[in-house]
Amino acid sequence: MSVALLPVPETRVLAVASHVVSGYVGNKIAVFVMQSLGCDVAALNTVQFSNHTGYKQWKGTKVTAQEIADLYDGLRQSYLDDFDMMLSGYIPGAEAVAAVGDIAKQLREKARDAPGKFFWVLDPVMGDNGRIYVAEDVVPAYKALVPHADLILPNQFEAELLSGVKIVDMATLAEAIQALHTTYRIPHVVITSVNLSAPDHPDSHLSVVGSTMTSSGKARLFKIVFPAIDCYFSGTGDMFAALMVVRMREAVSAVPGLGDTPSWLSADDVPTLDLPLARAAELVLDSMHELLERTSQGMAAVVERTRRGLTEADKADKKKLQLVRSKGAELQLVRNLECLRTPTVEFRAKEM
Amino acid sequence: MSVALLPVPETRVLAVASHVVSGYVGNKIAVFVMQSLGCDVAALNTVQFSNHTGYKQWKGTKVTAQEIADLYDGLRQSYLDDFDMMLSGYIPGAEAVAAVGDIAKQLREKARDAPGKFFWVLDPVMGDNGRIYVAEDVVPAYKALVPHADLILPNQFEAELLSGVKIVDMATLAEAIQALHTTYRIPHVVITSVNLSAPDHPDSHLSVVGSTMTSSGKARLFKIVFPAIDCYFSGTGDMFAALMVVRMREAVSAVPGLGDTPSWLSADDVPTLDLPLARAAELVLDSMHELLERTSQGMAAVVERTRRGLTEADKADKKKLQLVRSKGAELQLVRNLECLRTPTVEFRAKEM
Numbered sequence: 001m002s003v004a005l006l007p008v009p010e011t012r013v014l015a016v017a018s019h020v021v022s023g024y025v026g027n028k029i030a031v032f033v034m035q036s037l038g039c040d041v042a043a044l045n046t047v048q049f050s051n052h053t054g055y056k057q058w059k060g061t062k063v064t065a066q067e068i069a070d071l072y073d074g075l076r077q078s079y080l081d082d083f084d085m086m087l088s089g090y091i092p093g094a095e096a097v098a099a100v101g102d103i104a105k106q107l108r109e110k111a112r113d114a115p116g117k118f119f120w121v122l123d124p125v126m127g128d129n130g131r132i133y134v135a136e137d138v139v140p141a142y143k144a145l146v147p148h149a150d151l152i153l154p155n156q157f158e159a160e161l162l163s164g165v166k167i168v169d170m171a172t173l174a175e176a177i178q179a180l181h182t183t184y185r186i187p188h189v190v191i192t193s194v195n196l197s198a199p200d201h202p203d204s205h206l207s208v209v210g211s212t213m214t215s216s217g218k219a220r221l222f223k224i225v226f227p228a229i230d231c232y233f234s235g236t237g238d239m240f241a242a243l244m245v246v247r248m249r250e251a252v253s254a255v256p257g258l259g260d261t262p263s264w265l266s267a268d269d270v271p272t273l274d275l276p277l278a279r280a281a282e283l284v285l286d287s288m289h290e291l292l293e294r295t296s297q298g299m300a301a302v303v304e305r306t307r308r309g310l311t312e313a314d315k316a317d318k319k320k321l322q323l324v325r326s327k328g329a330e331l332q333l334v335r336n337l338e339c340l341r342t343p344t345v346e347f348r349a350k351e352m
Numbered sequence: 353m354s355v356a357l358l359p360v361p362e363t364r365v366l367a368v369a370s371h372v373v374s375g376y377v378g379n380k381i382a383v384f385v386m387q388s389l390g391c392d393v394a395a396l397n398t399v400q401f402s403n404h405t406g407y408k409q410w411k412g413t414k415v416t417a418q419e420i421a422d423l424y425d426g427l428r429q430s431y432l433d434d435f436d437m438m439l440s441g442y443i444p445g446a447e448a449v450a451a452v453g454d455i456a457k458q459l460r461e462k463a464r465d466a467p468g469k470f471f472w473v474l475d476p477v478m479g480d481n482g483r484i485y486v487a488e489d490v491v492p493a494y495k496a497l498v499p500h501a502d503l504i505l506p507n508q509f510e511a512e513l514l515s516g517v518k519i520v521d522m523a524t525l526a527e528a529i530q531a532l533h534t535t536y537r538i539p540h541v542v543i544t545s546v547n548l549s550a551p552d553h554p555d556s557h558l559s560v561v562g563s564t565m566t567s568s569g570k571a572r573l574f575k576i577v578f579p580a581i582d583c584y585f586s587g588t589g590d591m592f593a594a595l596m597v598v599r600m601r602e603a604v605s606a607v608p609g610l611g612d613t614p615s616w617l618s619a620d621d622v623p624t625l626d627l628p629l630a631r632a633a634e635l636v637l638d639s640m641h642e643l644l645e646r647t648s649q650g651m652a653a654v655v656e657r658t659r660r661g662l663t664e665a666d667k668a669d670k671k672k673l674q675l676v677r678s679k680g681a682e683l684q685l686v687r688n689l690e691c692l693r694t695p696t697v698e699f700r701a702k703e704m
Contacts, residue, residue, distance in 0.1 A: 006687060019371075021423055022394040022432040032387055035686045042374040048397055048415070050426025059426030061419060063400070067412075071373055074402025074411030078675045079658050080374040306431050323430045334387045335358060 006038040007250040012082060014107070016068075016100050017089030017238065018052075019045035021060075024331040025052040025235035026089055030242035032333065034087075036340055037246045042080070044071055046091050046100075054234045055326045056319075065095035072103045083107055083118065087245050089238055090125045094137040101145040108148065115262040121248070122149035123241045126158050143184075150263045151188035151248065151277070152180070153241050159191045170198050173209055174221055174352060181213040187263040188212050188248075188277050192240055194223075200350075201225040208285060209352065212266055212277045220272040221352040226285050229292050231299070235331050236288065243284040243340070250283075251276030278349040286343035294339060295332045303328035358390040359602040364434060366459070368420075368452050369441030369590065370404075371397035373412075376683040377404040377587035378441055382594035384685065386439075388692055389598045394432070396423055398443050398452075406586045407678045408671075417447035424455045435459055435470065439597050441590055442477045445486075446493040453497040460500065467614040473600070474501035475593045478510050495536075502615045503540035503600065503629070504532070505593050511543045522550050525561055526573055526704060533565040539615040540564050540600075540629050544592055546575075552702075553577040560637060561704065564618055564629045572624040573704040578637050581644050583651070587683050588640065595636040595692070602635075603628030630701040638695035646691060647684045655680035 013034055018026030031043045046068065049060035068091075075081045086104055091097045104120050111118035124142040127133045139161055146152055146162060160167050163183070165176035173194060180189050190210035197203050206228045211219040252264045255276060266275055306324045307315065314320040333339075365386055370378030383395045398420065401412035415423075420443075427433045438456055443449045456472050463470035476494040479485050491513055498504055498514060512519050515535070517528035525546060532541050542562035549555050558580045563571040604616045607628060618627055658676045659667065666672040685691075 010687070019395070019397065021396045022427055028395070032384065035384055036388065036689075038687050040686055043371070043380070044373045045371065045397070045400055048400070048419075048423070050423045051430055051432055055430050057426075057429060059422040059429075061415075063413075067400075070411040071400070071402045074409075075374055077409060077411075078403055078407050079661060079672075079679060080403055082658065082661060306434065309431060309434060320431075327431060334392055335362070335390050337388075 008038055008246055009253055011084050011249055012040045013245060014042045014044065014083045014086045016044045016046060018047045020052050021050050023051050024333060026238050029235045029331060030087060030238045033239055033242035033340060034246055036337055039246060046096060052234050055323055062092040065099040068096055068099040085245055086120045087241055089123045089241060093135055094141040097138055097141040101148065104148055116260045116264055119264060120149045121151045121241060121245050123153045123237065124158050124162065126161055128155055128157055130157055146184040146186050149186060152186055153190050153192055155192050156194050169196055177211045177221060178219045181217050181219055187265050190281055192237060204228050208281055210277050210281050212275045214268045220275060222272050222278045222349040223352050224281055224285055224347050224349050226289055226347050229296055231296055231329060233292060233295065233329050233331060239331060240284060240288060243287055244280060247280035247283045248276060251279040272351050273349050282347055282349055283343065285347045286345055287339050289346065290339040290343050291331060291333060291336055294336045298332045299328040360390055360598055361605055363436050363601055364392045365597060366394045366396065366435045366438045368396045368398060370399045372404050373402050375403050376685060378590050381587045381683060382439060382590045385591055385594035385692060386598055388689055391598060398448060404586050407675055414444040417451040420448055420451040437597055437601065438472045439593055441475045441593060446489040449490055449493040453500065456500055468612045468616055471616060472501045473503045473593060473597050475505045475589065476510050476514065478513055480507055480509055482509055498536040498538050501538060504538055505542050505544055507544050508546050521548055529563045529573060530571045533569050533571055539617050542633055544589060556580050560633055562629050562633050564627045566620045572627060574624050574630045574701040575704050576633055576637055576699050576701050578641055578699050581648055583648055583681060585644060585647065585681050585683060591683060592636060592640060595639055596632060599632035599635045600628060603631040624703050625701050634699055634701055635695065637699045638697055639691050641698065642691040642695050643683060643685060643688055646688045650684045651680040
């Protein structure tokens with residue numbers, strides 16, 4: 001198999017997130033993305049739902065904090081806890097968040113004599129667009145965990161919640177990221193889906209803003225601008241996170257010695273645009289943008305095919321049609337894997 | 353993406369089987385296999401265990417019959433039950449087996465006006481090597497379901513349980529398959545891992561024996577002989593089943609009109625070796641054999657790497673070393689995907 005198809009060295013990842021029977025969010029998309037790029041993924045599912053909650057109706061059950069702890073204990077007792085990386089996404093409730101944090105702390109402790117041997121990518125799933133959609137005590141639970149992570153991937157609203165800085169423009173965004181580095185000593189931050197206008201990009205564009213701190217905790221900020229696609233997709237955050245795991249590992253592996261450095265923290269003299277985090281985020285956005293375009297193109301066919309199965313009464317029901325549209329917006333990854341493996345290079349990071 | 357990488361037309365599969373956090377059995381391998389070959393897979397997990405039971409210790413929980421029914425209900429109410437195929441594997445308990453059967457019957461009923469629109473591959477997981485490892489009432493529960501399936505994949509012992517025929521040589525094996533066709537009107541049968549000597553193959557070889565019945569229910573028997581690899585792998589049955597789903601769909605799609613025939617049953621004048629079931633099984637064994645060889649080659653490295661993490665006391669403990677060996681025998685699929693996509697053609701079906 002050629003190098004391009006296996007961008008990472010052997011990598012064992014623990015992925016903790018939700019599972020949906022049908023569709024592509026949480027672990028259902030993240031596990032497949034990481035496996036397709038060559039990672040050996042252990043998938044600890046925090047819920048099993050029939051479909052994602054964007055449909056507004058679903059069936060299924062959540063896993064308790066105790067069950068999460070037990071599953072990890074099961075891994076540990078059989079020497080299956082030899083993880084190089086961990087990715088955590090949606091976790092139901094503050095107790096479960098703490099249980100996942102305990103797993104990460106155990107893995108960190110296990111790697112204490114081997115700096116860089118364990119790397120935790122934390123997606124602090126709490127809300128979006130100004131609205132918290134988890135229980136209130138989940139926010140302090142995440143705040144307690146951030147200092148133990150290596151890379152966090154909050155969206156703009158979650159970055160506000162964690163930093164305490166209201167983000168209204170690029171200046172306050174930069175302030176929020178600096179506050180995250182300072183408050184939590186979190187080495188790497190990427191804020192996904194920043195929706196702020198700036199002189200250098202039109203309103204129909206979004207951006208991703210990231211930073212790897214220096215040894216003194218100073219932000220090194222970069223921004224990647226990409227065109228918005230006019231559709232609400234689910235699972236994009238989870239796919240972004242899974243790709244970041246792979247591409248960060250790949251970019252760090254390309255720098256001799258960096259993988260043996262605590263938190264894979266680049267030396268202070270590394271230019272911002274050469275940071276592995278920036279390189280990784282570029283590739284991730286290339287893949288994401290290609291896949292969202294393919295999904296967008298394929299959506300009408302899914303909607304039409306599904307609509308044909310509806311009764312005439314259902315076809316006249318707006319709520320039912322909304323279900324069909326949710327299905328049409330599911331990421332169409334399985335038949336478009338080349339978006340992951342060999343994306344066209346399109347987006348480049350800029351210094352801020 | 354080239355045709356070779358997407359062997360099947362758009363195919364939506366419901367996969368019902370166990371989930372393990374670490375390792376590759378049940379849905380954990382089956383879902384990845386089918387997704388990698390281009391299927392849109394809905395994964396209904398019947399258990400979540402830390403690891404497979406071959407390790408002799410594990411943690412986790414089983415899903416109840418009610419939860420299985422609820423998850424399917426969740427799919428149905430949001431128009432997510434538009435499946436072309438279903439694959440069922442391990443199901444915990446007779447009630448849960450019946451619940452999965454109810455799902456299959458609903459899907460069959462939904463497709464009643466479109467022959468061939470729904471195809472159920474049933475792996476009746478009950479035991480192996482002369483030993484039943486499920487509750488006793490699971491056996492009659494499966495017997496009640498077989499008439500509703502299109503293809504069953506019992507191992508030699510499960511074929512005995514279902515047919516009531518004791519299999520001691522190739523003649524009784526043929527008798528058992530004929531009994532399955534006659535008793536259950538099951539159109540397609542493949543018996544996996546047949547371990548019987550025959551004049552045309554040496555003792556170190558195993559075989560897979562299959563049949564697609566004629567319109568009058570007569571068996572059309574073929575056999576594929578392949579060399580045994582001297583190692584106990586887990587998950588091979590689940591991987592075999594997942595590959596059969598894909599390759600059967602592929603082989604049937606290549607025959608004009610066959611996909612619109614009830615149970616994809618080939619006309620009576622189709623020679624045995626031209627049966628899509630035989631064609632599919634050949635490709636499946638090519639993939640399986642390549643992957644098992646790769647796994648076998650990679651096993652020592654996994655065992656050695658894991659062993660290094662053990663304390664000296666653990667290294668002297670036979671039970672602990674057995675855990676390490678179980679880990680070493682996990683299928684190494686993620687970095688050997690070409691075994692799935694482009695296997696070297698090696699094994700050919702013969703008429704029996």
